[in-house]
Amino acid sequence: MSRLTSARPLTGTPLRGFINSVSNNVALARVHDEAELERFRDVQRLCYRCAAEVAATLKPGVTERETCRRMRRWLRAHGVDDWLHTPFAWFGDRTAFRGFKFPTQFLPSGARLEEGMPYILDMAPVRDGYAADIGYGGVLGENRIWDRVDADLAAYRTLILDLVRERRTFADVYAEVDALIERQGHQNRHRKYPGRVIGHQVGVIGGILPKRVGFPFGVRFLQTIGRELVKERLEGRSPLWSGAARSQHPPTPGLWAVEPHIAFRGVGVKFEEILVVTEDDAYWLDDDLPHVHRWASLEAAR
Amino acid sequence: MTSPVARRRVRGDGVDLAVYEQGDPARPTVLLVHGYPDTHAVWDEVAALLAERFHVVRYDVRGAGASSRPFGRRRYSFEYLMADLCAVLDAAAPDRKVHLVGHDWGSIQSWEAVCTMPDRFASFTSISGPCLDHAGHWMRRNLSRPTPGNLRRAAGQMARSWYIYFFQTPLLPELLWRGGMSKPFMRALELGEGVAARPGHPARTMGRDAAAGVGLYRANMLRRLRAPLDRRTDVPTQVIVPAKDLFVSPHLVGGLAGRVPNLSLRPIAAGHWVPRSHPGPVARWITEHVTGVLGGPLSAAEARSLRRARVRPGRLPFDGSLVVVTGAGSGVGRATALAFAERGAEVVAADLDPESARRTAELAGLLGPEGHSYQVDMSDPAAMEHFAKSVVHEHGVPDVVVNNAGTGMAGAFLDHTAADSECVLEIDLWDVVDGSRRMAERGEGGRVARRGHDPERVAEQVVAAALRDRAPATGTPEGRLASAASRLSLRLGRVLARAGSN
Secondary structure, three states: OOOOOOOOOOOOOOOHHHHHHHOOOOOEOOOOOHHHHHHHHHHHHHHHHHHHHHHHHOOOOOEHHHHHHHHHHHHHHOOOOEEEEEEEEEEHHHHHOOOOOOHHHHOOOOOEOOOOOEEEEEEEEEEOOEEOOEEEEEEOOOOHHHHHHHHHHHHHHHHHHHHHHOOOOHHHHHHHHHHHHHHHOOEEOHHHOHHHOOEEEEEOOOOOOOOOEEOOEEHHHHHHHHHHHHHHHHOOOOOEEOOOHHHOOOOOOEEEEEOOEEEEOOEEEEOEEEEEEOOOOEEEOOOOOHHHHHHHHHHHHO | OOOOOEEEEEEOOOOEEEEEEEOOOOOOEEEEEOOOOOOHHHHHHHHHHHOOOOEEEEEOOOOOOOOOOOOOHHHHOHHHHHHHHHHHHHHHOOOOOEEEEEEOHHHHHHHHHHHHOHHHEEEEEEEOOOOHHHHHHHHHHHHHOOOHHHHHHHHHHHHHOHHHHHHOOOOHHHHHHHHHHHHHHHHHHHHHHOOOOEOOEOOOOHHHHHHHHHHHHHHHHHHHHHOOOOOOOOOOEEEEEEOOOOOOOHHHHOOHHHOOOOEEEEEEOOOOOHHHHOHHHHHHHHHHHHHHHHOOOOOHHHHHHHHHHEOOOOOOOOOOOEEEEEOOOOHHHHHHHHHHHHOOOEEEEEEOOHHHHHHHHHHHHHHOOOOEEEEOOOOOHHHHHHHHHHHHHHHOOOOEEEEOOOOOHHHHHHOOOOOOOOOOEEEEHHHHHHOOOHHHHOOOOOOOOOOOOOHHHHHHHHHHHHHOOOOOOOOOHHHHHHHHHOOOHHHHHHHHHHHHHO
16 A cells, blocks of 8 residues: 555645645556556446446336445445445436436435436446546437437547547537537536536545545545645646636646536436546547447447 | 219119219229218319229218108118118129218218228218217216316307207298298308309209208207217228318317227318318318328328327327428527427428538437428528428428528418418517517517527427417307317317317
């Protein structure tokens, strides 16, 4: 664990001493450390494996709560020891966040899955300090609208990567994503997330706080994000990626969990995976993912 | 082109019947049964149109025209009428099912026929003549649940039936008809129904026909209305409902769907003698119905028309309607197109930007029937004209045109259609948003600021406006239904809902 506690002390602000002392002194990922990236990649793959396996068990009548329980158990059984947030599952028009007014509505409910219903599984576990945050969209059986929205979602993976490579500001990228959503006739659903974020920074999670969960976010993750909010703010940046003024800065090097979420008429689809941003480039952490393969075969079939 | 009419005599049950045939006998047979006090000639226009595609058979019902006039009311009961009908069927189309069409008393007879001998008929079109048993049940139901609406509808039909009570009086009706009632009747027909006399209709034999035909009312009406039988039929049935009918309330179709599983309704803003006043639509609907039943080739517009008429549970208000939305590539236009598609409409999305119009059509296809897209510059009259022409040519006449970009579209569409065939409801989207035409009337332009409107909410308003009865209300339910029926598909939603639920 010594490597995990290697500090990335803040410099250049009068408050640095104070901030460094209250922070948990854990690094966000170093994007040039291939071994470390491999660890992140492993956790992300683990998540997608979990999503695929749990999705395969979904039958009509299963509730969101039961699905989340299955994901938690699966991940715990595979070495997960902490959470950025506990797993989420949304069924039916809850995938489009229809009628969501309070944050508690994001929490798993007793909604039951039916034939033809879309669903989204969203999980963000931590294993040995390495975190992943993924979103997995699917549908039980056939749904023409879901097929369309899912095929449309593929464009965002390319769009976001291209724009980040051009070093456009995060707010710009967000606006371009919005424009594409408008052209496609869909609804932007990631603006319903806390902070209206399309992405957020992830890193190595550690520290002395207990591995507890509060209102579904992991305590250590909240501590990390809180710290980063302060530290980045001092440098005019934010660990949260939205369309707001605080995101009007070029992409910050690091690992970003990017989660475009679009919906049409009560059918929502999202993907979420880690984008590696370096000083002058960017790439998706992993291209060997279910939705990437699905879209590739769609493209090939056209 | 009018095909020659061959006339022959067929022996019915104790009477000679005059039977008239035209069209190719190898084609499907359509049998047209006239009402009271008409003869086969009431169908002349419709028959000529149908003869281009069908073997058309008509006959003078006993007591009318060139057929015998037996004496005594007993000879006019359903038993004899059915025997006559069978005799005509055996003579004209012995080996196959026929497509039956009835008007007025011909329709009443035909209901009896399709309910008692369904295996002889492939389809049935009823015009302005209810099944007496259904009418009896309908009246009982309305009176046993005496809500103001039910009582009003029941009283409406009772008032329309004044002549039926009069016909129960002995001798007096015959004397009146024989004594020269025909002339005033013809005048009333022209004034009240807008149906001018022409050679053949009303027939020269009208005085005698009408006097003899009173037997139809005396022999059957009270018997059936007093003790209605439990009649139902599986024959595919369409009912043409003239909303301005002075003798048969359009509300009589209420509850029909429960007894006729395969039911279609065709409301039309017309009076009782709709085969005379609107032969075009009547012949077209018969052709569509018959072709649909036979599984023949249908154009997109015909298939939609059938879908629109069909009564079925879960029917959407714009099922089978064609809705054109201009400026449909984005924002409010797109939201409106999708809102209509969601309610069953086939959407034509027009926009200056072809890509966005195509996208709207694609999304509409996800929610409802497959959509279509056109690139149109609405500021260019020639382009607009061309657009209207191609829509009518490829998809048929739209039922609703929503102007988001461009104005005066409905006229352009109607320029390319037959005069009596369709009606187009035109909605200016921004007038709906405005809530009124105040600004337009003041010459300030009908537009309001386009910002700050939630597209989906505006779309809901436009759909609601399309569903609302936008014609000047005439005050009476019949008047409202009449003006509503002139919009065909729009109010059809409500008429159909009643037919399915009541």
